[in-house]
Amino acid sequence: MLTLATDFGSPYPAAMKGVVLQESDARLVDVAHDFPRQDVRTAAFWLREILPWFPPAVHLVVVDPGVGTDRAAVVVRAGDHALVGPDNGVLLPAARRLADESDGIDCFEIDLGDPASSTFHGRDVFAPAAALVHETGVGRVETREEFTPAADWVDLTFPEPTVADDRATGEVLVVDGFGNAITNVPGDVLAGRYGSTVAVDGEPAPVEPTYAAVDADRRLVTVGSHENVELAVNRGRGEAAFGVGVGDRLTLELS
């Protein structure tokens, strides 16, 4: 199985699929091709949330503002999974979630020789490398001379929230397509609080287990499917109603 995730929109991912299918009979599954363009951080968040739901697979990821520069191309092995993409950190949060606790991750630098283009490494580097990992086997990456153990690599982490008994301070990591503002505050802080209210930056909002627990167009604070605190509006857009965007800091008063 080989998944694909890019910020390419259409139709460039199809060229990548063609290249993979020249070399491999892998089942292809699209994760997303509409990540915000060149937004490594948002893509890293979604990959961390989505990829762990898959069975063992090779994950081909291209969000690559440095295409054609001297940034490396890497394979990151995490448990039975391998992620293939640019060395800009986009793979790392997902890799940590996918890795066995004890084993950690392995990182390999990719060298396939000079690519055909310097502007479309998705097609000319990452797709053939992912097909090669798939055909070689995730556990045997080091047997191919195209893959060399990497001494270091670019990491990417998300900011940690500050959680106390009566308040939590964090930030909005992403806004999803429904307009839900997903924060880095763990949902645990709302345990036992359904039916009560919290103050978000001083403004009270009901804490509910799901959107339709409040009337249409009303605000709520809930625990999203990512197990983080989420600011939402039933049948509406939480980002707008709470006046927040990606990177904005916020404080929840829990008393």
Added chain:
Amino acid sequence: MLTLATDFGSPYPAAMKGVVLQESDARLVDVAHDFPRQDVRTAAFWLREILPWFPPAVHLVVVDPGVGTDRAAVVVRAGDHALVGPDNGVLLPAARRLADESDGIDCFEIDLGDPASSTFHGRDVFAPAAALVHETGVGRVETREEFTPAADWVDLTFPEPTVADDRATGEVLVVDGFGNAITNVPGDVLAGRYGSTVAVDGEPAPVEPTYAAVDADRRLVTVGSHENVELAVNRGRGEAAFGVGVGDRLTLELS
């Protein structure tokens, strides 16, 4: 074969695919993931029009404004097909089209225990249930204790038009991506009328078998691929030119 249809946009459907592929080797086919958000009725229309073109399959459908509330989760069996989704009527128009005339439909309530989230049952309830139906076999749903015959369920029907010899009154059911306004008036009312005109709410328009029978940017009334009367513009948007939207009533004078 397992089809997927949601109003989730991207990337949430990928988590559902991962979950299905953990439990099943089913071939996955996307129907749509851009249904208007939380618009059960529009999704029900499109599923009724699209799913009957498929060979026997399990159809995983999530347009679910009541996620996390006490609305049931259901499997609807219709002929050799099964539809899996929320009990809000979204499955029913398609199920009636898919059902053998004589056998009708069977409905089962799903119980997989407490889901991991109360906001993403597509991932935590419907995807595993659909995989289970696929692996069990559509004809053997009742052999699994997770599926209990349902005594009743939420239905959804579309309004019926009024058709007389010289006039038909109906409404716009949906507007497609090209801007074609698809009505509930059966195309039969236009039989033998190609090349003539009808009045739509008093304004005459040509009746033609296809868009390019009129010049670019000109209005026409035709029979769409759904076999209903459609208001269109060649290379343009019929909804705008006829000034109609979803739910608007209209009268065709056929004399």
Added chain:
Amino acid sequence: MLTLATDFGSPYPAAMKGVVLQESDARLVDVAHDFPRQDVRTAAFWLREILPWFPPAVHLVVVDPGVGTDRAAVVVRAGDHALVGPDNGVLLPAARRLADESDGIDCFEIDLGDPASSTFHGRDVFAPAAALVHETGVGRVETREEFTPAADWVDLTFPEPTVADDRATGEVLVVDGFGNAITNVPGDVLAGRYGSTVAVDGEPAPVEPTYAAVDADRRLVTVGSHENVELAVNRGRGEAAFGVGVGDRLTLELS
């Protein structure tokens, strides 16, 4: 393998997939369903650039402003590939790229009898024809009575640039989703010029091998993955910064 490319958006392509899967076990791969509506020329460009990256396949293409008129439906065989779609030229540039130099292309007219609709030949003509080509085998198209050798067909070519030692004159063929303006001027004219500047319609711009060679929001001229000259902006939209759109002519002064 069977690829699909349309300007249908969603959900109409799913009906085509259902029809194909009724008749064939082909692996399905989406190329694009968001080609600009009824823009035969842009679709033809992208198919020419994308399809040659695929292993041998049947390519089902529907960008068809003349649906339901007397335009023919055709199969174009090119090497080990077959393209199925309307006879409006959309298939030809890709077919020429896919064809063996020596063998050229073969064109067959499709006759499946009267289609169920006159407005959705993607579902009622091209999908069943493509499934039939797939099941018959690309090399055996002429063995089926549904396919008759065509005496002629509609062609489509792109304008040729004028290239001299010190200047090249061409036009913008398409603008991609990133905003890169892709011209018909061959990238060869920039050979050896990375790090220098060219004048685009009199305005100097740096020539660089890739986007990130200039600062964010700065213009550059590069050779795109299609091996043509491309007007771009690092992390921005080249079309806007250069003030060009599809069909606009431009001159590069190379001195």
